[in-house]
Amino acid sequence: MAYLLLLPGxxxxxxxxxIPTISMLSVSLQEGSLEQGYRLTWNVGVYGEVLxxxxxxxxxxxxxxxxxxxxxxxxxxxxxxTIAFHGGRFKNALLFLVILPFFVSFIIRTIQWKFVLADQGxxxxxxxxxxxxxxxxxxxxxxxxxxxxxxxxxxxxMALPLYVAxxxxxxxxxxxxxxxxxxxxxxxxxxxxxxSLPGVFAGSLLTFIPSVGDFINSEYLGSxxxxxxxxxxxxxxxxxxxxxxxxxxxxxxxxxxxxxxxLYARVLGTEELTG
Amino acid sequence: xxxxxxxxxxxxxxxxxxxxLRRAGRGSMFLGAxxxxxxCGVEAQRRQEGDRLEPLPAEPAGELIMANWxxxxxxxxxxxxxxxxxxxxxxxDMKHDExxxxxxxxxxxxxxxxxxxQPTGWDIVVLTDWMIAKMNRLGYLERLHHEELPSFEAxxxxxxxxxxxxxxxxxxxPWAAGITGIGxxxxxxxxxxxxxxxxxxxxxAGRVGLFAEMRDTFGLALASMGIQSPDATxxxxxxxxxxxxxxxxxxxGFYGNDYTDGMARGDLVASMAxxxxxxxxxxxxxxxxxxxxxxxxxxxxxxMAIPVGAEHPLDAHLFMNHVYDPRIATNITEWVWYESPxxxxxxxxxxxxxxxxxxxxxCSPFCAELAEDRFVFPTExxxxxxxxxxxxxxxxxxxxxxxxxxxVQG
Amino acid sequence: MKRRGWVLPLYTGVALLYLFLPIAIMMLFGFNDIRGRFxxxxxxxxxxxxxxxxxxxxxxxxxxxxLLVAAVSTVVxxxxxxxxxxxxxxxxFRGRGSTNLFIFxxxxxxxxxLGASLLSLFVTANVTRGILTILIAHIMFNISYVVxxxxxxxxxxxxxxxxAAKDLGATPWTAFRTxxxxxxxxxxxxxxxxxxxxxxxxxxxxxxxxxxxxxxPLWVAGASRFGVPPAVNVMGTLIFxxxxxxxxTSVALQRRSYRGARPEExxxxxxxxxxx
Numbered sequence: 001m002a003y004l005l006l007l008p009g010x011x012x013x014x015x016x017x018x019i020p021t022i023s024m025l026s027v028s029l030q031e032g033s034l035e036q037g038y039r040l041t042w043n044v045g046v047y048g049e050v051l052x053x054x055x056x057x058x059x060x061x062x063x064x065x066x067x068x069x070x071x072x073x074x075x076x077x078x079x080x081x082t083i084a085f086h087g088g089r090f091k092n093a094l095l096f097l098v099i100l101p102f103f104v105s106f107i108i109r110t111i112q113w114k115f116v117l118a119d120q121g122x123x124x125x126x127x128x129x130x131x132x133x134x135x136x137x138x139x140x141x142x143x144x145x146x147x148x149x150x151x152x153x154x155x156x157x158m159a160l161p162l163y164v165a166x167x168x169x170x171x172x173x174x175x176x177x178x179x180x181x182x183x184x185x186x187x188x189x190x191x192x193x194x195x196s197l198p199g200v201f202a203g204s205l206l207t208f209i210p211s212v213g214d215f216i217n218s219e220y221l222g223s224x225x226x227x228x229x230x231x232x233x234x235x236x237x238x239x240x241x242x243x244x245x246x247x248x249x250x251x252x253x254x255x256x257x258x259x260x261x262x263l264y265a266r267v268l269g270t271e272e273l274t275g
Numbered sequence: 276x277x278x279x280x281x282x283x284x285x286x287x288x289x290x291x292x293x294x295x296l297r298r299a300g301r302g303s304m305f306l307g308a309x310x311x312x313x314x315c316g317v318e319a320q321r322r323q324e325g326d327r328l329e330p331l332p333a334e335p336a337g338e339l340i341m342a343n344w345x346x347x348x349x350x351x352x353x354x355x356x357x358x359x360x361x362x363x364x365x366x367x368d369m370k371h372d373e374x375x376x377x378x379x380x381x382x383x384x385x386x387x388x389x390x391x392x393q394p395t396g397w398d399i400v401v402l403t404d405w406m407i408a409k410m411n412r413l414g415y416l417e418r419l420h421h422e423e424l425p426s427f428e429a430x431x432x433x434x435x436x437x438x439x440x441x442x443x444x445x446x447x448x449p450w451a452a453g454i455t456g457i458g459x460x461x462x463x464x465x466x467x468x469x470x471x472x473x474x475x476x477x478x479x480a481g482r483v484g485l486f487a488e489m490r491d492t493f494g495l496a497l498a499s500m501g502i503q504s505p506d507a508t509x510x511x512x513x514x515x516x517x518x519x520x521x522x523x524x525x526x527x528g529f530y531g532n533d534y535t536d537g538m539a540r541g542d543l544v545a546s547m548a549x550x551x552x553x554x555x556x557x558x559x560x561x562x563x564x565x566x567x568x569x570x571x572x573x574x575x576x577x578x579m580a581i582p583v584g585a586e587h588p589l590d591a592h593l594f595m596n597h598v599y600d601p602r603i604a605t606n607i608t609e610w611v612w613y614e615s616p617x618x619x620x621x622x623x624x625x626x627x628x629x630x631x632x633x634x635x636x637x638c639s640p641f642c643a644e645l646a647e648d649r650f651v652f653p654t655e656x657x658x659x660x661x662x663x664x665x666x667x668x669x670x671x672x673x674x675x676x677x678x679x680x681x682x683v684q685g
Numbered sequence: 686m687k688r689r690g691w692v693l694p695l696y697t698g699v700a701l702l703y704l705f706l707p708i709a710i711m712m713l714f715g716f717n718d719i720r721g722r723f724x725x726x727x728x729x730x731x732x733x734x735x736x737x738x739x740x741x742x743x744x745x746x747x748x749x750x751x752l753l754v755a756a757v758s759t760v761v762x763x764x765x766x767x768x769x770x771x772x773x774x775x776x777x778f779r780g781r782g783s784t785n786l787f788i789f790x791x792x793x794x795x796x797x798x799l800g801a802s803l804l805s806l807f808v809t810a811n812v813t814r815g816i817l818t819i820l821i822a823h824i825m826f827n828i829s830y831v832v833x834x835x836x837x838x839x840x841x842x843x844x845x846x847x848x849a850a851k852d853l854g855a856t857p858w859t860a861f862r863t864x865x866x867x868x869x870x871x872x873x874x875x876x877x878x879x880x881x882x883x884x885x886x887x888x889x890x891x892x893x894x895x896x897x898x899x900x901x902p903l904w905v906a907g908a909s910r911f912g913v914p915p916a917v918n919v920m921g922t923l924i925f926x927x928x929x930x931x932x933x934t935s936v937a938l939q940r941r942s943y944r945g946a947r948p949e950e951x952x953x954x955x956x957x958x959x960x961x
Binding site for chain 1: 693696701703710764768769771772781784791792793794795821824825828832833835836837838879881886888901906909913921928931935936
Binding site: 340342344345346352353354370372373374375376380383384387388391393395396397532535536539540552555556558559 | 721723725728737740741742743801804805808809811813814815892896903906907908909910911912
């Protein structure tokens with residue numbers, strides 16, 4: 001029965017993901033150029049090369065992903081909690097409103113953020129006029145701007161799975177916990193939070209994984225000092241036409257992410273992941 | 276037991292022999308897939324079709340699909356008057372898509388079909404001269420039938436004939452041209468910017484921009500060191516690379532089209548810029564100036580070409596010829612504000628500006644200034660200050676790109 | 686949940702304002718009375734951009750394409766993804782561990798390589814690039830997102846309830862339809878909303894696989910060379926307002942149809958501490 005359920009989606013992914021990915025793997029091991037053509041030479045050395053050359057960007061990307069995930073979790077959790085438990089009949093509407101900004105293209109969102117964060121813009125300009133900030137202060141081009149963009153863009157990815165896990169919890173359990181523990185904070189930590197862990201896990205994955213490979217936020221809101229591995233892959237692919245290196249970097253990125261995910265699952269899995 | 280524990284159960288279990296065999300089986304299937312891919316082989320990617328002159332159909336197909344840069348053709352309330360005029364005059368259904376934002380990005384999307392000899396979906400593409408040179412090297416562009424392009428032959432300005440990147444205009448004809456120089460806000464900077472190195476003055480630190488376009492940035496840097504791009508050796512480029520890296524902290528970023536955003540908002544007070552953009556920006560902010568660096572700026576042209584395998588080549592030729600009519604070319608230039616390859620345009624704009632319908636023109640009320648702008652219509656003096664890109668072969672391009680990558684990435 | 690403090694609702698309000706901030710700016714700049722080409726700085730208020738918004742055929746076509754692809758890909762991806770999620774959480778089977786791990790791979794693959802390698806596949810198979818290929822690509826990357834989101838709901842699913850229904854004489858399908866489906870529905874709904882947003886917003890993968898077809902993000906990217914044109918801001922505002930109105934209408938409709946208890950309230954919840 002399980003295999004039957006897996007079949008349609010599995011076939012789709014096999015055809016349109018697995019096969020292209022295997023061909024990508026093959027490309028990473030090839031050598032050559034556009035004019036001379038590429039040949040499969042099993043050039044495993046390329047992985048070492050790109051790893052050494054781009055270690056800064058890889059580490060930076062993982063760090064950005066990590067910070068993004070933690071901060072979005074902190075921001076999204078109370079939001080999802082409120083919608084799930086205090087939303088009442090507005091639940092679905094509120095949830096939809098959370099994701100609605102993402103129906104207008106990311107380009108629009110990012111350009112408007114550039115407007116908000118402009119050196120002499122509404123926020124910074126006013127603060128500078130009031131003398132709170134020095135004239136040389138700027139946000140765009142710094143880590144903060146890129147992280148801000150990442151956090152903003154991945155907030156719904158964290159909020160939705162959190163909501164899904166929270167909403168299904170049996171409220172009588174929570175009432176019981178409230179009665180048992182004198183402190184609401186303790187009740188939360190002992191009962192609510194552990195029960196919501198599947199949502200935390202899912203949300204973290206949906207946030208961490210894509211954000212590590214992101215390039216848009218760094219490109220629009222960042223500077224050379226915020227280059228992420230996604231930007232490097234973009235450049236290798238489009239400008240250098242170095243498809244083997246771009247492919248190798250992609251696999252390194254995927255491997256790094258998988259290892260991170262496996263570790264994360266292990267850490268969470270040692271607790272009683274009920275639900 | 277929890278979901279996650281089960282996941283790790285699978286990884287922890289000691290492996291039985293049956294399990295081992297099964298896994299070995301799966302592993303060898305995987306290797307088999309790989310071997311299959313290897314056997315498929317990858318042929319050389321250079322196409323031969325670009326060298327032959329493919330015969331044109333006798334009749335136009337009635338359809339035309341063109342890819343262009345944004346804001347590069349005249350615009351009316353419901354679309355482009357030029358496109359609409361072409362459609363009604365020739366009875367051809369034309370789709371003008373502004374999908375090209377970056378030469379390499381666009382090339383990345385058509386490379387695959389081209390290398391396998393398949394149609395890209397586009398009949399005309401407009402790409403910058405060095406990309407035309409690259410695609411020519413790869414044989415990806417159809418040879419043009421100049422007998423279908425009488426307007427081009429009659430009206431093109433001499434400086435655009437037989438260019439370095441496409442001898443004899445065999446595969447492309449120009450659409451528009453421009454200059455890469457420096458744009459700056461004279462009030463915010465407090466003085467005139469004259470040389471490329473002026474961008475690195477300490478008082479401007481953190482508020483200047485360079486281009487992410489390798490040929491432009493290296494071009495200006497090399498020029499400032501006294502080297503013209505076409506003569507540059509790898510050693511020269513390495514020196515330029517070092518110079519840029521040592522000044523990188525002062526630069527706010529390496530921009531593409533979005534430098535105009537920074538300049539309009541005041542985040543950037545000086546930046547590498549394109550001639551037509553600054554003309555447009557200066558209409559909103561008269562403090563903005565464009566200057567060609569003392570040591571030289573880069574001149575470039577964007578050109579129409581037909582990718583190999585295009586499905587409506589005759590219709591493509593008809594349109595390419597159509598826009599070389601001086602009246603049509605003038606209409607386009609009055610909107611686009613970049614140099615037209617048609618010689619008569621400058622005079623026609625002057626005439627339009629002085630004429631009775633001057634207020635209805637798309638460049639109104641700046642038409643007179645437009646006609647006299649020496650960057651939109653470079654004079655002999657201006658031309659001498661500009662340098663073309665270097666014709667790079669594949670290996671050189673790789674080296675230059677690698678060097679530039681270290682500049683742009685941190 | 687008797688204690689209704691003001692902290693959380695206030696926080697929610699602030700969070701929603703944060704989410705809407707760029708949207709508000711977008712709406713504002715749809716009214717910008719620009720003199721030249723650039724829509725970077727505020728130059729005055731006008732309504733002229735709202736006239737004839739559907740007159741630009743390319744923009745309307747791009748929008749239609751985006752909505753069509755998003756709708757179809759959402760339905761298909763949600764169906765396929767939900768089935769996978771159910772298989773992973775309701776059943777034990779060989780290879781479940783690895784499937785669990787590998788379902789994350791599409792999320793981890795950089796879009797540009799995903800897009801380019803898929804294009805490679807289409808070219809080799811001589812498939813013309815257009816709406817169909819965009820659709821295929823969107824369904825492909827949406828499946829993983831759906832699986833992860835639905836799993837958050839179906840985790841530790843208790844089959845006893847379905848078994849009980851079957852014992853009472855229901856067919857497996859009826860048991861599924863009346864017991865399981867309503868319980869996991871919020872997860873499916875959330876997953877489909879996410880998938881729709883992802884599809885409408887996709888740029889890189891679509892860029893590579895669209896051929897000469899235009900979608901809204903592709904069109905916007907091209908048009909935004911000098912800042913987002915007022916026309917695009919206006920279109921974005923429309924999308925947003927329509928969406929918000931839909932959300933509010935659904936609230937009003939809900940009130941009317943569920944006079945009594947909601948389905949979840951009729952069905953006792955599976956105990957979260959079940960031995961699964």
